Amino acid sequence: MQRRKILVPLLAMALLMPATILAEDDLPDASVDIEAAFVSNYVWRGIDYHSGRAIQEQKAYGPDTGAWAFQPSITFNTPVEGLYANIWGSFAMEGREDEDVDGVFQTTPGGTDILANASGGPAQYDAWLTSWFGSTSPSHFDIYNNALGQTSGSTGDLTTPGVPKQYKEQNGLKRSDEIDLTIGYERETSVGTMGFGIVTYTGANPVGKYASQEEMFISYAPSILPIMTLSIYKELEGGPVAGGSGSYYSVSFGDGAEVSEGIEVFGSVNFGYSVRPQLQGWQDVTASAGVSLFGLTLSYNIAYRPDLRLHDPYYESNQGGEAHEDLPVWILGRSNRSDGRIEDPSKKYGYINTYVNQQIQNVLQNTSSLGANYTYTPRQKIPRYLWWVSISYGFSI
Structure with a gap:
């Protein structure tokens, strides 16, 4: 420019x-x-x-x-x-x-890992069914109706957001x-x-x-x-x-x-x-x-x-972004415009990093008074x- x-x-x-x-x-x-x-x-x-x-x-x-x-x-x-x-x-x-930089199963690019809280094969299978059909025991009509909705587009394949799979991030x-x-x-x-x-x-x-x-x-x-x-x-x-x-x-x-x-x-x-x-x-x-x-x-x-x-906003916008509140970082576990810190790609992305960060977040959510509102993201200067x-x-x- x-x-x-x-x-x-x-x-x-x-x-x-x-x-x-x-x-x-x-x-x-x-x-x-x-x-x-x-x-x-x-x-x-x-x-x-x-x-x-x-x-x-x-x-x-x-x-x-x-x-x-x-x-x-x-x-x-x-x-x-x-x-x-x-x-x-x-x-x-x-x-x-x-x-695809997070390597997890999700329903949209950059979405939540649908298997994050599922341990063991049966639990992961149930989580996959729930994320797609809304139930662990979908009827034949539910399966047919969902599949028809996902393949009704011009591409004719299961690429429409909503299908649980590994997506490429934007x-x-x-x-x-x-x-x-x-x-x-x-x-x-x-x-x-x-x-x-x-x-x-x-x-x-x-x-x-x-x-x-x-x-x-x-x-x-x-x-x-x-x-x-x-x-x-x-x-x-x-x-x-x-x-x-x-x-x-x-x-x-x-x-x-x-x-x-x-x-x-x-x-x-x-x-x-x-x-x-x-x-x-x-x-x-x-x-x-x-x-x-x-x-x-x-x-x-x-x-x-x-x-x-x-x-700061130009880095966050590359990663889907988050609100740039001028709140202290500890309140929601987020970053703000004035702290000089942004998400660290070397510690956020990849299957292992995603899994470790999710476990840390689960612990913090269970011990924080804000519960599910708390977000954990490793950061850098x-x-x-x-x-x-x-x-x-x-x-x-």
């Missing part, structure tokens, strides 16, 4: 016109910039959009537990000086498909695939470079976890300090980009130097402050350093996340840093 740039009708018409119709002096001064990038993780504004890879691999969240992604970009620089449009995308290259990284459209205007003046535009963030996959979202932005780089850029991004309506209707304020510094012909080194740092409903703070400090060799760019990137409250590498190649036509 960098600054991206939509093909305007004027440019399309100009490119399609025969060369014989336009005199040389009348040809539009337009260009197209194309870039293909491969990144070791999809991180934007300090948010780890591929954190679900840790769940699939049943590892604790860390600074580099994401997944590789392909991120192409096409920028159309129109004949109108300063007016540009961009199409940008991000597509996971690993862990795209949903996986953790495939294809759910984070994205296509962004940007149209903007940028102009250099005597007092500095000014820009503005609008970005539309859309999911690139029908099973995407995020809805479409639009942001409007303005930017300014003063002439006395051109390496600094001040930017404001404002959501046009509530959505997932900033965790609801909110704003993102950015102060960035970036510069580069040509070492020799075709070879350039560069560096940048961005300070981002987020304002959301009932929550605001420094969201990220993201730095990048790299080298560009004749269009091929290699860079190392690191994001420091000062206020972990702004990142939210990673304070993230790092990733980027390899890209770009050219203009």
Whole structure:
């Protein structure tokens, strides 16, 4: 989700016109910039959009537990000086498909283990019958009616939620695939470079976890300090980009130097402050350093996340989520937005972990005054840093 740039009708018409119709002096001064990038993780504004890879691999969240992604970009620089449009995308290259990470029998993906409290073959068989038919002694009519209901869909098999079996959880990284459209205007003046535009963030996959979202932005780089850029991004309506209707304020510094012909080194740092409903703070400090060799760019990137409250929901949402009450953890055994802790995939998922955690929860429920309301989940600290590498190649036509 960098600054991206939509093909305007004027440019399309100009490119399609025969060369014989336009005199040389009348040809539009337009260009197209194309870039293909491969990144070791999809991180934007300090948010780890591929954190679900840790769940699939049943590892604790860390600074580099994401997944590789392909991120192409096409920028159309129109004949109108300063007016540009961009199409940008991000597509996971690993862990795209949903996986079964808990390994238990359930009636829905991520549901309760129906055999958790059943010991021995007969008890487990009864639990299986009860979860499907509502009784340990279903009639022939119950069995026929239930089976008919489960196979009446277009697939014609027993895949409809409600059938007790092992389900794949909704953790495939294809759910984070994205296509962004940007149209903007940028102009250099005597007092500095000014820009503005609008970005539309859309999911690139029908099973995407995020809805479409639009942001409007303005930017300014003063002439006395051109390496600094001040930017404001404002959501046009509530959505997932900033965790609801909110704003993102950015102060960035970036510069580069040509070492020799075709070879350039560069560096940048961005300070981002987020304002959301009932929550605001420094969201990220993201730095990048790299080298560009004749269009091929290699860079190392690191994001420091000062206020972990702004990142907590993105981890929980990958795991089905839980209420972010500001209640003390001990009351319900849950986490809250301010404790800096999230579910630990290395201790939560897998058949053995699921069984052990269920037994611990049973003991706690029997000894707690809250009984069945108490939930036990092993937790870890939210990673304070993230790092990733980027390899890209770009050219203009």
